Amino acid sequence: MTPNRHWARIESMISNNTLVMVCVNAASPFLLFNTSLNCTTAFFQGYSLSLSTSSRKAKLIIPYPETDNWYLSLQLVCPQSPEECEKAKVLIETTLYLVPCLDDCGPYGQCILLRRHGYLYAGCSCKAGWRGWSCTDNSTAQSTAQQRMATLLLTLSNLMFLAPITLSVYRCLLVEASIYAYTMFFSTPGEAVLCILNYDTLQYCDFLGSGVSIWVTILCMARLKAALKYVLLLLGTLVFAMSLQLDRRGAWNMMGPCLFAFVIMVTMWVYRCGHRRHCYPTSWQRWVFYLLPGISMAALAITIYTSMMTSDNYYYTHSIWHMLLAGSAAFLLPPRDKHVEPWACSQKFTCHYQICKNHREELYTVT
The missing domain is CATH 2.10.25 (Laminin)
Incomplete structure (x- = not known):
């Protein structure tokens, strides 16, 4: 049910001590009036109003009224001289509507x-x-200064995603770069974005992009085959979309798919360790300068998301979550393959025509 608003207005000249008592009840009408303005019945507590010459209008708001028959009870009360009520005539105008x-x-x-x-x-x-x-x-x-500070924090924290976007394009990881760009765009609470989408849709896309960013980063670290990687990426995105629709702030709705991707990554690393007879990744510099800082930032981000983020500190903790998420992605992205040149993807998009020659000799058979 929707909220119910009821208001009444008195239009007559009566003495100052005369009152019009109003009771609004569900299930049964109120019949016994007294000066205490108690509208309680055996079935319902009731809502009371009073009108007089000094207060000619009264408003009653009933949030989410229950489904039942509603009754409006009116009584003219003259506390000092009851004889006045026998002679008085009062016109009551009522208006009832749902919003x-x-x-x-x-x-x-x-x-x-x-x-x-x-x-x-x-x-x-x-x-x-x-x-x-x-x-x-x-x-x-919040004050105007606090709102501006919160907007500034949420906006500037998203610039951290420029680092993983640049690294992804440099290493020819265009799918990862597009997902990071999606997250950065929908995490920005700017006026231009709010004019396109409402806040609820913008927040949903923000949480979806953050979850898929974690998912695609872990899958990229697993070094799967391209076909298997993109199938898992698509399935993971669909699972994230469903889980966030059920509960947007649920910790396990975000962490469940990420833990599954982490198991896939560990399995692939263990397989490579056994296949190559040495630890994977092989370089200790990779562990010390990239993996350990990235894992530490990711663990801190997960701790903030699951146990520290509340509605009161949302703007600050969510900004820190953005920075840690983008920073961990930049550290954890795997290095480019040795046979792939830097910025190789941008070199593939040529802006001119190229005539291809077939240098193979043509063989003809004469019959």
């Missing part, structure tokens, strides 16, 4: 449809620390 979100969530919120446990309902998604049914409670709201 999906109260006041359209105001300037600091967005009205969204939610589906939880088979129920579909509307609600306000507040921003920048604002709370309340219509995002009007500023008790925990």
Whole structure:
């Protein structure tokens, strides 16, 4: 159900001590009025209103009213002289309507449809620390300076992805470079991106890109055959998309596929160690200057994501998560193959025509 708003207005001249008492109840009407304004019945607690000459309008907001028959009970009360109620005439105007979100969530919120446990309902998604049914409670709201700092942190932290993007293109890993570029683009909370997509879609793409970036980095380290690598990449992306739809902030929804990719990588490394009769990777410089720093950054990023990230420190911890994720990818990407030249992929895209000659001799048979 959607929130229910009800308001009443009195239009008559009565004495200052005369009150119009209003009770709104579900399941059964309220029949016994008194000066305590208690609208409780045997089935429902009820909502109370009061109108007078000094307060001619009253508003009642019922968030998510239950499905039932609703009753509006009115009573004219004259505490000092009951005789006045017999002579008084009061005109009451009532208006009742349903809205999906109260006041359209105001300037600091967005009205969204939610589906939880088979129920579909509307609600306000507040921003920048604002709370309340219509995002009007500023008790925990962020100041303008804090919002600018949070936006600056989230934007500048994404520039760290330029390092793995550049290394991927340098080593002719175009698929990895495209995924890192996707993550960097959708992790940027700029106005240009928000004009194209809403915040919820932008956040989903951010989490999807981060998960797939980890997945593709580990698969690249495993040095699989191209066909098997791209099949696993596609399957992993589909699994990430499904798991993030179920629970976007679930730790195992992100770490489960990554642990599976890690098992594949360790299996391939152990196989190469047994096949070559020595440790893989073979260079100790690779372990000390690349793998150990990359693994340390990845472990710290996972710790922040699983145990330290909350709604209060989201902007700061998520910015650190971005930097650690991009830094670990830059350290963990495998070196280019010896037979592949640097920037070899860019050299394949020529901008001119090339005439190919067939130097083989043509053999003809005369019959």
